[in-house]
Amino acid sequence: MTLRILFTGEGTSDNGLVPHIEMVAAEVGVSAAVTAPDFGRLDTRNCHSVAEKLKAARWMGDHYDLVIVHRDADRAGRKERCDEIAQAVLDEWPGCPHIAVIPVRALEAWLLVDEPGIRRVAENPNGRQRLSLPKAAEVERIADPKKLLQETLATASGLSGRRLTTFRKRFPRHRHKLLQALDSKGAVSTLPSWQMFIRDLNRAIGQC
Incomplete structure (x- = not known):
């Protein structure tokens, strides 16, 4: 049996989480098929809120065993975001x-713990620019x-002028790319919000 999962994020670059969802499922012996609609390409450009995205996805007529919704905490906090998502569902x-x-507060915090990944994505893996990244605990x-x-990616690139603008x-x-290649067993695994994501996902998969 394949677990059918709908994933919605705040933008298409959030879809880098999909391989991590599939990996967590595979680790417990579950095959997962994750759908991450690009609402812009589906002529549903007015889908901004969680409720609007879920309504559009349901309108497409597909059935899912689990819905996964990403929202940054921002200044609202985790509880308010969880309540918002629960109400939308x-x-x-x-x-x-x-x-x-x-x-x-935002997904980018997870990516700031991956200095080698940042240098690779900046296409300057052997660069010596000082990045001054925060510690994982911060x-x-x-x-x-x-x-x-x-700003860190720009610094890591070593570029300037027009090339930097591009x-x-x-x-x-x-x-x-950073999110997709993020080492889920590395420094990000020490972050409370990542730990809650993995814990909640494992629990949900086990209950489906």
Whole structure:
């Protein structure tokens, strides 16, 4: 039996989480097929809220055993985001099992613990630029991890002028690559929000 999972994030670069979901399922002997719709390409550009995305996904007519929703905690906090997601599922897909993936404060915090990955994605793996990355114990307290990741990638690239301007425009692609290749057994595994994601996912898979 294959577990059918719907994943929705805040943007398409969040789809880098899909391989991690599939890996967690495989580790407990479960085959998972994860669907991550690109609502923009499906002519559903007005899908911004969790409820709107779930409504559009349900309208497509597919059946899922589990819904996984990513929302950054931002300033709202984990509980408010979990409540928001739970209400959206109740309103749009009542009875469907779900889990909330809530990085603190934003998903980019998870990526800031992967210095080798940052250097690889910046296409300068042997660069000597000082990146001054925060320790893993500190990343979930950074006010704007997205901005820090953007600046760190720019520094790691070693580029300047027009080439740097072009490089910066590719941030969504760089973010996706970093997330997809993130070592789930490395430093990110020490972060409370990542641990909750893995714990909740394992629990949900076991109950499906």
